[in-house]
Amino acid sequence: MTDELLHISGLEKRYPTRWGGEVVALRGIGLTIRRGDFVALRGPSGCGKTTLLLCAGTLLRPECGQVLLQGRDPYALSAAARSAFRAAKVGFVFQNFHLVPYLSVLDNVMLCGLAGAPRATLETQARKLLEKLGLSHRLRHRPSELSIGEQQRVALVRALAGGAMLILADEPTGNLDAANGRILLDHLAEFARAGGAVLMVTHEPAASDHAFTRLDMQDGRLLDSRI
Numbered sequence: 001m002t003d004e005l006l007h008i009s010g011l012e013k014r015y016p017t018r019w020g021g022e023v024v025a026l027r028g029i030g031l032t033i034r035r036g037d038f039v040a041l042r043g044p045s046g047c048g049k050t051t052l053l054l055c056a057g058t059l060l061r062p063e064c065g066q067v068l069l070q071g072r073d074p075y076a077l078s079a080a081a082r083s084a085f086r087a088a089k090v091g092f093v094f095q096n097f098h099l100v101p102y103l104s105v106l107d108n109v110m111l112c113g114l115a116g117a118p119r120a121t122l123e124t125q126a127r128k129l130l131e132k133l134g135l136s137h138r139l140r141h142r143p144s145e146l147s148i149g150e151q152q153r154v155a156l157v158r159a160l161a162g163g164a165m166l167i168l169a170d171e172p173t174g175n176l177d178a179a180n181g182r183i184l185l186d187h188l189a190e191f192a193r194a195g196g197a198v199l200m201v202t203h204e205p206a207a208s209d210h211a212f213t214r215l216d217m218q219d220g221r222l223l224d225s226r227i
């Protein structure tokens, strides 16, 4: 199996503005993420970090360039097949968690299990992951009944539940206090050491210091080469 979980080349993304202009958000990005990587992506607000993460996860289609996930081009697939492929290959963690408010912790995690897997299998796997992240005693809670740190750990479990080897995280510690931030970062590091990979956008030095590698971005470009 290939070590390259994500390979990006020549990526360009523009956003049209409502008054007929455009914002050039990505200006030719090349990037490879391999198993074992924990990369912090840094840069000033507006430099294109979130756009890059969304394109890498195929949630946003670039105008130019290629995104390969484990050697495959998701855009060669139909939209439905691409969704299933994305769910199997990529887990997302966002600053604002994006948990479903009216579902329990267990159901939030199971929601992102692989389509087609039997419910019992999904539940066993979800319980195991929740236990690993110290959430066994919160299975029936709803997100609003959890601490902020617990909510972000549920979001991480959900990202892991589909079996994806690549985690894309956008300011995952942005809403956490220092102690909870460290717990989350330790889990991300452990995931990478176990053969997964993490690409994490952050502007917090404590978070980027935790990553194994740091990449700097400015005005739609990466300042360091990593291909």
Ligand SMILES: Nc1ncnc2c1ncn2[C@@H]1O[C@H](COP(=O)(O)OP(=O)(O)O)[C@@H](O)[C@H]1O
Pocket (backbone or CB within 6 Å): 015, 016, 017, 023, 024, 025, 043, 044, 045, 046, 047, 048, 049, 050, 051, 052
């Ligand atoms: N949907 C959008 N429509 C128009 N412009 C956008 C949109 N999303 C982002 N942008 C612009 O693209 C640039 C990059 O945004 P973003 O990737 O969110 O930066 P970052 O995450 O580094 O703060 C910014 O200048 C932002 O204003």
Ligand SMILES: [Mg+2]
Pocket (backbone or CB within 6 Å): 049, 050, 051
């Ligand atoms: Mg952003």
